[in-house]
Each structure stands twice: as structure tokens, then as C-alpha cells.
Amino acid sequence: MASIIEGEKRVFITGNEVAAWAALVAGADIMFGYPITPQNEIMHYWTRFAPKHDLKFLQTEDEISTGFATCGAIQAGLKAFTATAGPGNVLMQEPFGMAEGMRLPMVAIIQQRGGPSSGTVIYSQQEMNLTTFGGNGEGHRIVYSTATHQEIYDYVIKAFNVAWKYRFPTFVLGDGYQAKMREPMVMYDPAARGIEMVPAQKFVGFPGEIGVDRECVNLCNIYSMEEELYDVLEKMESDYQKMTPEVVEYQEQFCEDAEIIIVSHGVVSRAGLDAVKCLRARGIKAGYFRPITLRPFPEEAIRKVAAGCKKVLVVESAINQLQKVVKEHLFGIPLEVHALSRPAMGIIADEIFARYMEISK
Amino acid sequence: MISVEQSKIWEKLPGNRVVEAYVGEYASGKSENAVNRALDLVEKGRKVTLVDLDTVEPCYTLRPLKGPLTEKGIDVIAWETKQLIGLGEAGMVLHPHIPLVLRRPGDIILDVGYGIDGPRTLNLLDGSQTSQDLRVLAVVNIARPLTSTVEDIVEYIRGMGKVHAIINNSHLGNDTDLEIIQEGIRIVTGAARELRIPVEATVIEEKWRELIGSVDSMGNPVRTLRKRFMVDSFW
Numbered sequence: 138m139a140s141i142i143e144g145e146k147r148v149f150i151t152g153n154e155v156a157a158w159a160a161l162v163a164g165a166d167i168m169f170g171y172p173i174t175p176q177n178e179i180m181h182y183w184t185r186f187a188p189k190h191d192l193k194f195l196q197t198e199d200e201i202s203t204g205f206a207t208c209g210a211i212q213a214g215l216k217a218f219t220a221t222a223g224p225g226n227v228l229m230q231e232p233f234g235m236a237e238g239m240r241l242p243m244v245a246i247i248q249q250r251g252g253p254s255s256g257t258v259i260y261s262q263q264e265m266n267l268t269t270f271g272g273n274g275e276g277h278r279i280v281y282s283t284a285t286h287q288e289i290y291d292y293v294i295k296a297f298n299v300a301w302k303y304r305f306p307t308f309v310l311g312d313g314y315q316a317k318m319r320e321p322m323v324m325y326d327p328a329a330r331g332i333e334m335v336p337a338q339k340f341v342g343f344p345g346e347i348g349v350d351r352e353c354v355n356l357c358n359i360y361s362m363e364e365e366l367y368d369v370l371e372k373m374e375s376d377y378q379k380m381t382p383e384v385v386e387y388q389e390q391f392c393e394d395a396e397i398i399i400v401s402h403g404v405v406s407r408a409g410l411d412a413v414k415c416l417r418a419r420g421i422k423a424g425y426f427r428p429i430t431l432r433p434f435p436e437e438a439i440r441k442v443a444a445g446c447k448k449v450l451v452v453e454s455a456i457n458q459l460q461k462v463v464k465e466h467l468f469g470i471p472l473e474v475h476a477l478s479r480p481a482m483g484i485i486a487d488e489i490f491a492r493y494m495e496i497s498k
Numbered sequence: 499m500i501s502v503e504q505s506k507i508w509e510k511l512p513g514n515r516v517v518e519a520y521v522g523e524y525a526s527g528k529s530e531n532a533v534n535r536a537l538d539l540v541e542k543g544r545k546v547t548l549v550d551l552d553t554v555e556p557c558y559t560l561r562p563l564k565g566p567l568t569e570k571g572i573d574v575i576a577w578e579t580k581q582l583i584g585l586g587e588a589g590m591v592l593h594p595h596i597p598l599v600l601r602r603p604g605d606i607i608l609d610v611g612y613g614i615d616g617p618r619t620l621n622l623l624d625g626s627q628t629s630q631d632l633r634v635l636a637v638v639n640i641a642r643p644l645t646s647t648v649e650d651i652v653e654y655i656r657g658m659g660k661v662h663a664i665i666n667n668s669h670l671g672n673d674t675d676l677e678i679i680q681e682g683i684r685i686v687t688g689a690a691r692e693l694r695i696p697v698e699a700t701v702i703e704e705k706w707r708e709l710i711g712s713v714d715s716m717g718n719p720v721r722t723l724r725k726r727f728m729v730d731s732f733w
Contacts, residue, residue, distance in 0.1 A: 146646075150642070324643070
């Protein structure tokens with residue numbers, strides 16, 4: 138089969154389209170979806186590709202069905218994915234929980250919108266907690282927070298591989314700005330860059346007679362006794378901790394001698410880096426830290442950069458969601474943690490600079 | 499079929515007016531070109547109405563620009579946010595001035611929603627099927643992945659119904675270079691020839707004007723953008 142992208146291709150594109158293209162080149166077989174802004178164009182573009190590449194799409198009656206249908210397709214051995222936002226993300230937490238409980242390599246792209254409830258269709262970082270820790274029963278998941286269109290492409294491809302390698306549901310957390318914004322980026326064939334895609338494997342439907350040729354497959358998300366579940370959870374936690382050093386990702390710049398670290402994630406980190414450069418230009422020893430994996434969180438890395446500094450300023454388009462996580466991971470290090478929280482609003486470097494001036498008085 | 503040269507002569511004749519609908523692929527540059535065209539016309543002292551006919555993502559592109567464009571003398575028909583509070587993203591209500599807009603005197607620039615179904619929105623306008631003035635211009639950027647080859651552009655435009663000419667708007671945003679501009683000129687002209695319609699113009703930013711000239715390498719007129727306004731828009 139000819140590759141979908143020959144070599145590399147420079148494009149001018151929206152983030153939602155990028156996500157659909159990335160799923161395509163990553164070898165996704167099927168997308169399940171239910172419309173919600175600002176992720177709709179992921180579905181729109183997938184449905185434009187699907188007939189040309191003999192791929193499938195199913196719009197179900199709601200997000201709960203979408204999530205469970207995705208779980209089912211994965212058990213049948215298909216690389217299935219979905220995308221949602223806002224209230225849709227809430228509804229999908231139950232099937233996401235099933236994916237956690239059954240170790241199903243589901244890939245979900247979340248384009249955050251404003252909330253609570255329907256909020257706005259535009260933008261926020263208010264779904265960080267929900268996407269990172271949603272679902273009941275302390276399930277395990279991997280969450281990448283992207284900042285550019287290039288990263289949406291790179292991390293959607295990576296999400297499929299990480300999900301199928303480690304068998305944890307994997308999320309690419311974007312937002313309405315990234316979804317709709319247009320910017321240039323380079324699309325590529327993963328194979329041309331030496332990225333080998335992990336093949337899908339079915340969970341059910343193996344040949345042979347159960348009890349004669351093979352053991353039965355016991356796919357389970359409910360257990361009779363506490364001890365049974367406890368053993369499963371212990372194994373999940375152990376696998377997750379073992380995986381963490383191989384998966385965790387972050388960015389840092391100017392942190393070596395920094396007295397203040399600006400911490401941000403996703404699209405806000407673009408402003409975070411601009412602000413740090415602006416502060417550095419004025420002789421202020423500022424550093425930039427950005428968790429790329431919100432889960433697993435780069436605890437070791439942030440503790441290392443924060444150890445020598447006096448203050449941390451956490452910047453986010455939400456009310457202290459990232460700040461709480463940062464505080465947890467910096468526990469015990471004597472420094473001040475400040476916040477610039479603008480729920481559902483974009484943040485620019487000037488605002489971060491102004492907040493720095495406030496906390497420096 | 500009216501040629502590009504004829505349309506320019508037509509535009510200059512007393513009493514004649516420009517009526518253009520900008521259609522095309524998502525993020526191809528329809529609003530950007532519509533806004534710039536409206537500004538070019540109003541600067542010539544013409545009466546110009548700019549219409550937000552985007553029913554796909556209603557009012558997100560022109561709405562935030564309505565104030566500044568009105569100040570420049572353009573009559574902008576687009577909702578204001580306060581007029582649509584509570585309708586949410588799905589609440590598209592056709593602005594009451596839109597159905598009869600073609601009866602207005604002066605030039606009319608229509609910014610149409612994206613996709614091959616976009617041009618069908620023109621059916622909402624009284625007289626659109628019989629108008630002698632209305633020219634449908636497909637905006638094409640070859641850096642958009644689904645309109646990057648002659649074959650893709652031809653297929654896309656054939657799916658749109660009546661299109662009078664193509665606007666070659668090939669660019670890569672801040673990464674635009676001479677290579678993408680020249681490739682755009684070559685590919686879009688190839689598609690236009692296959693479709694037997696003219697290239698209305700190759701559109702470039704001012705900084706490329708000296709290198710490209712007033713006529714591009716395939717003989718198409720060159721239009722210079724005053725500014726990329728969508729950077730200031732909603733998304």
C-alpha cells in the first residue's frame with residue numbers, strides 16, 4: 138500500500154485536521170464520534186478520508202455509546218479512537234474507565250472548551266483534571282498536553298504506539314484554540330522518520346476450542362471479591378510505575394540559575410516561554426517548565442528545577458488545576474507557589490509579565 | 499463566461515457594480531480575501547457591503563472585525579455577539595438584511611461558509627440564481643492538504659457547482675516562502691485550465707510584491723493583501 142504522505146509535506150492547517158491526519162498515518166482503523174464543538178472537524182476530516190482508505194466511521198447516539206463502541210472495536214483488534222470536548226468528555230469518562238479497568242489501548246483526543254456545562258465552545262484548560270484523573274476507581278491513563286499543531290501530529294501518532302505498547306488509554310489534550318487555529322506544520326509518514334507503529338492485536342475471537350486448545354479469555358471490569366480487584370489494581374499500579382520513566386515528557390529552558398520558574402502546559406506554555414524570554418531580556422532570572430505528560434507527571438524533573446529557586450508561578454486557563462498538581466509534586470520544597478489563573482480565557486506573555494511584577498513587589 | 503480582464507473593465511464602468519462570493523475549502527482564506535477585497539473597493543470611493551454568509555461557523559471570522567471595518571466605511575452585515583447571546587454554537591439565525599442583500603446598490607462582497615456545500619448558501623439570497631452580476635470565486639491554498647494537487651482542486655471545485663474563477667491564495671502563514679508561492683501559481687493555474695475558468699488573481703502579502711510583480715509567472719494578475727486580518731479574529 139502506498140504511504141498516505143510521501144516523505145514530508147508542508148501544510149497550512151487547523152489543529153483538528155492535524156489530529157485526523159495523524160490518526161490516519163498512525164494506522165487507525167475506525168473512529169467513533171458524536172458531534173461537539175470544538176472537535177467536530179476531527180470527525181469531518183476523518184469521514185472525508187475514510188472512503189478513500191477503506192476506513193470506518195460511526196456516529197453513535199451519544200458520547201457514552203461512542204466510548205463503549207470504541208472499547209468494543211479495540212477488543213476486536215482494531216485501532217479505534219475517538220475525540221470529544223466539554224460535556225462530551227464528562228459522558229465519556231465511564232467508557233474511559235472501562236478502558237482503564239480492562240487495559241484497553243484507547244486513544245482519545247480532547248479539545249477543551251469552556252465550562253461548567255456547555256460553557257463556551259471556544260477554549261479553556263478546564264478539562265485538565267477531568268481528562269487526567271476522570272473516571273471512578275483510580276484508573277491509570279496517559280495524558281499528553283500539546284502546544285502546537287506539529288505536536289498534535291507527533292503526539293497523536295505517539296499516543297497510538299504508547300497505548301498499544303503499554304495498554305493504558307492514552308489522551309491527547311488540546312483545546313479550542315489549537316483545534317481551530319491555523320498554522321504551518323510538516324506532515325510526514327511515520328515510517329520515513331523511523332517510527333515503527335505498534336500493531337493492533339485482538340483481545341477476543343482466537344482460534345481453537347476453549348478448554349481444549351486454549352484457555353478462555355477473561356476480559357473483566359467487575360470482580361466478585363475485594364481481593365481479586367486489589368490484585369488487579371496492584372498489578373496496574375506496578376505496571377504504570379514501571380512504565381513512567383519511559384513515557385514521561387517535559388520541556389525546560391533557562392532553569393539552571395532561575396530564581397522563579399514559570400510553569401504552564403498546553404497552548405499557554407507558548408506564552409509562558411515568551412514571558413520567560415521577556416523576563417530574561419530584562420535581566421530577571423526566570424525559567425520555563427512545561428509538563429508534556431500531565432500524567433504521568435514529570436515529578437523528578439520539576440523537583441530538580443525548583444530545588445534551587447525561590448518562587449514558582451503557575452499559569453493556566455483554569456482555576457488552579459495545574460497549580461494543585463504542581464504543589465503536590467513540589468511538596469516539601471521551601472518555595473512560594475503563585476498563580477495566574479484565567480479560566481476559559483487565553484493568556485499572553487504580557488499578562489504573565491504583569492503577574493510577575495505583582496508577586497515581585 | 500466573463501474574463502478577468504472583462505470583469506476589471508466592468509468594474510470601472512459607471513453604474514456597474516462588483517458582486518463577488520468567496521467560497522472554498524475550510525481555512526482556504528475566504529474571509530481574508532473577502533475583507534481585503536472590500537477594503538480595496540471602499541478605498542476607491544465605492545459603496546461596499548460585506549456580508550457574513552458563513553452558516554457553518556457563524557460569525558466567528560467577520561464578527562470581531564465588524565467594528566473596525568465599519569469605521570473604514572464598509573457596510574458590514576454580520577451579527578454582533580450581544581445580539582446572539584444564549585444561542586450557543588448551533589444557533590445560526592440568518593441576519594434579516596441578508597435575504598435581500600443583492601438588491602442593495604453598490605458593491606456586494608459575500609463571505610461564504612466552508613466546504614463544497616458553501617455555495618448552496620447563496621440560494622438564501624433573493625435573486626442569486628438570476629443575478630447577472632454575481633461572480634463566485636473559489637479561494638484555493640495549495641498548502642491545504644485536500645486541495646494541494648491539480649487533481650484535488652479540480653475535483654473539489656467541480657463539486658461546488660457554478661464557480662466563475664479561482665483565487666490562488668497559496669501560503670504557509672508565517673512560513674510562507676517563494677517556493678510555496680510559485681508552486682501555488684503553477685498548480686492553481688493548471689487546475690484552472692483544466693476547469694476552463696480563469697485565475698482571478700494570485701494573492702500575496704506586500705513583502706513578496708517586488709519578487710512576484712503585478713503579473714505572476716503564469717500570466718495571472720497579482721493582488722496584494724493589505725493585511726492578514728484573521729490573525730485578529732476569533733480563531
